[in-house]
Amino acid sequence: MTQKIAITNQKGGVGKTTTALCLAAALKIKGKKSLLVDLDSQGNASAAAGLIIENNAKTLKDMLTQQGGLEEYIVRTNFMDIIPSNNSLKDIEPHLHKQRGFNLLKNSLKAGVADYDFVFFDCPPSINVFTKNALVAADAIIIPVDAGFFSLLGLKQLLEEIDRIKKTFNPKLALQGVLACKFDRRTALSEQVFAILKQDFPDKLFNAVIRVNIDLVKAQIAQKNIFEYNSKSKGAEDFLSLAEEIING
Numbered sequence: 001m002t003q004k005i006a007i008t009n010q011k012g013g014v015g016k017t018t019t020a021l022c023l024a025a026a027l028k029i030k031g032k033k034s035l036l037v038d039l040d041s042q043g044n045a046s047a048a049a050g051l052i053i054e055n056n057a058k059t060l061k062d063m064l065t066q067q068g069g070l071e072e073y074i075v076r077t078n079f080m081d082i083i084p085s086n087n088s089l090k091d092i093e094p095h096l097h098k099q100r101g102f103n104l105l106k107n108s109l110k111a112g113v114a115d116y117d118f119v120f121f122d123c124p125p126s127i128n129v130f131t132k133n134a135l136v137a138a139d140a141i142i143i144p145v146d147a148g149f150f151s152l153l154g155l156k157q158l159l160e161e162i163d164r165i166k167k168t169f170n171p172k173l174a175l176q177g178v179l180a181c182k183f184d185r186r187t188a189l190s191e192q193v194f195a196i197l198k199q200d201f202p203d204k205l206f207n208a209v210i211r212v213n214i215d216l217v218k219a220q221i222a223q224k225n226i227f228e229y230n231s232k233s234k235g236a237e238d239f240l241s242l243a244e245e246i247i248n249g
């Protein structure tokens with residue numbers, strides 16, 4: 001069974017894209033095949049994966065508007081397949097919003113994903129029409145949270161939106177887990193935020209914690225996967241732990 005997982009939090013910079021790329025790669029090392037859908041018009045996941053998207057290339061924008069077969073939009077990389085995005089995704093946002101086009105991603109993925117163990121949706125930093133498409137298409141959600149106060153405030157708003165989508169579109173949508181990202185257990189703030197998360201999500205906080213690790217940043221700048229860049233880094237280690245936790249349920 002293919003598991004479709006939305007990686008979402010409307011706060012920017014918490015580690016969504018890093019989680020999408022590194023988790024899919026860690027799962028590949030564990031023998032699992034993933035498709036990553038880049039739902040952010042900034043195209044960070046596509047760029048960090050080293051993809052160069054030509055002006056006339058087919059991207060997620062075309063997949064959503066043309067509703068053709070999945071295959072023609074897929075770009076293959078060493079660690080995962082990707083449906084890329086670039087700035088042009090923004091062009092269709094007002095139209096989709098007006099049409100309440102929240103089912104488009106789900107429809108596009110109806111056929112052609114059976115080969116994948118996992119499909120990850122890398123969501124943008126807002127609860128916009130693309131995030132809503134991801135929540136409608138997904139089976140489950142991973143919420144990366146960093147050790148900042150505002151990300152905790154935003155969590156409540158996100159959970160309310162998830163509830164709304166569950167009621168209107170996708171009753172089976174489940175919270176797979178909350179992931180502590182960019183944590184430094186030596187600092188009081190990280191410890192405090194971790195304790196709050198544990199209290200609020202006793203069964204849903206992943207045991208795996210993604211520590212602050214500069215190699216994760218450097219790998220993205222070098223457009224390499226963390227496992228190519230430094231397979232012995234803390235980042236690589238933490239994402240392997242997360243992959244194991246997800247595989248073992």
Ligand SMILES: Nc1ncnc2c1ncn2[C@@H]1O[C@H](COP(=O)(O)OP(=O)(O)O)[C@@H](O)[C@H]1O
Nearest residue numbers: 012013014015016017018182211212213216217
């Ligand atoms: N565990 C980490 N340690 C250090 N830097 C990180 C870590 N995770 C992500 N980053 C960096 O933080 C920035 C934001 O991460 P990103 O995954 O792009 O967040 P989002 O997709 O939520 O906006 C990027 O520059 C990324 O390299």
Ligand SMILES: [Mg+2]
Nearest residue numbers: 016017040044
């Ligand atoms: Mg991102």
